[in-house]
Structure formats: C-alpha cells, structure tokens
Amino acid sequence: MTTPDNWQKSSYSGPGDGDSCVELASTRAALHLRESDDPGIVLTTAPTPVGHLLQAIRTGTVGTPRT
Template identity: 65%
Template sequence: MGTQLIWQKSSYSGGGDGNACVELAAATPANLHLRESEQPDTRLTTTPLAVARLLHHIRSGGDA
C-alpha cells in the first residue's frame, strides 16, 4: 500500500470547490506530483527544482 498523498490547491485557482485547479503533492523529498483537478488520475511527476524554475519563469513574465 502506498503513502497517501496530501494535495495542495494553487492559490491562483480561485475559491470554492470548483474543478479549475492545479494541485501539487510531495511524493518524496525529491519528487513532486502535479495534477489538474478535472482529471485527478493523470499526474505529472517532476522535481522541486523544476517546479521552482517554472514558477520563477511565470512570475517574471517570461515567454512561453
């Protein structure tokens, strides 16, 4: 049996229980899972460094 993941909703997803949310869960200290709430069984596994770089790029207004 695997460890229960604790999902955190993005603060930019808005309030309420809607399904327009990006969620993140720490699987291990070296791995994070990302999912979109409308399709919770589809997950992207990545590293904390990759997420930090993505957030920095978004916050700095970088091009896509």
C-alpha cells in the same frame, strides 16, 4: 511509484470552480501536479526544474536563450 496523499488545491479555486483547478503534492524527491476533475493523470517532476521555471517567470526571462 506511490501516489502522494497530501494534495493541495490552488487558492484561486472558488466554490463554483472547486473541481476545475490544479492540485499539487510533494515528496522529498518530487513534485506532483494533477487536475482536480481528472486526478488519474499526474505530472511528476523534480523540484529543481520547477524552481528554475519559477525564477525565469519572476525575472521575465522565460524563453530567453542562456548565454
């Protein structure tokens, strides 16, 4: 797998903590997450599970069993 080159830092990264944040990169088939201070470790996932997680966070149903 090739490493993406379009990494974006969190907007919450300030000048003092600029290297202590999460970075995100995306390709057509995957989302890639890494820590700025340790960019060698990359978590890669498909967009669909992340979308489900974000929806659950927005609706307050994280951890609630599906029926």
